[in-house]
Amino acid sequence: LVASFGYQLPWGIMSSGILTLRSATPFSAYAATVNADSVTQYVPGTTRNQVNRDVDFSLINTYRASRGLAAVDPSTVQNSAYKSFDLRLLKNFRIHDRFSLEVYGQAFNLFGANNYLYNSITTSAASATFGRATDSGNRQQGELAARFTF
Known part of the structure; x- marks a missing residue:
């Protein structure tokens, strides 16, 4: 699901945002390697x-x-569900008839x-970290920028 909006705020400031949501992608629970050919199987x-x-x-x-491993509580299994809200604020300054400066932050x-x-979720049921992620995307980022047009 992707939803966006845009609003004119006071003092000529434009705001826009994007909400992105995605459900978790499924993964398989693999058993250990079963032979010398490195063939893996699903948990029986x-x-x-x-x-x-x-x-x-x-x-x-x-x-x-x-x-000999501890049981996994289903509520501790992490997933690849995605949710993010991005926000942009923009202010345009007219310098002359042909010149303007846009300043924005995102x-x-x-x-x-x-x-x-x-691809960072441990899928081997023989691992002590089964169902746990080893990496994640960036939590928060921001940027400030300006653009001069003529």
Whole structure:
């Protein structure tokens, strides 16, 4: 979902924003490597791309228990859902009939949401960090700029 807006504020300041939302992409729960050819399998009883959709965590936890690992609480599994609100404020100054100066500031991911990268989530159920992200996108960024037109 992407939604945008634009408003004229007092003193000739223009504001605009973009709200971006995306649901979590599913991923598979992989078992350990099963042979010398490095073939991997899904956790027994699961299929491709079930985590973040309709996976039965008792199957994952049974597999983990067989390997001596602690159970995974479904509420601790991180996902690649994305949410961001970007805001821009712009002020245009007329210097002469043909000259103007635009000054603007932009804030990206203004509210600082953690947006985990899809390829950074540990998908090996044999790992102690199963379902946890190892990396995320930038939390917040901003920029100030000016443009002179003639």
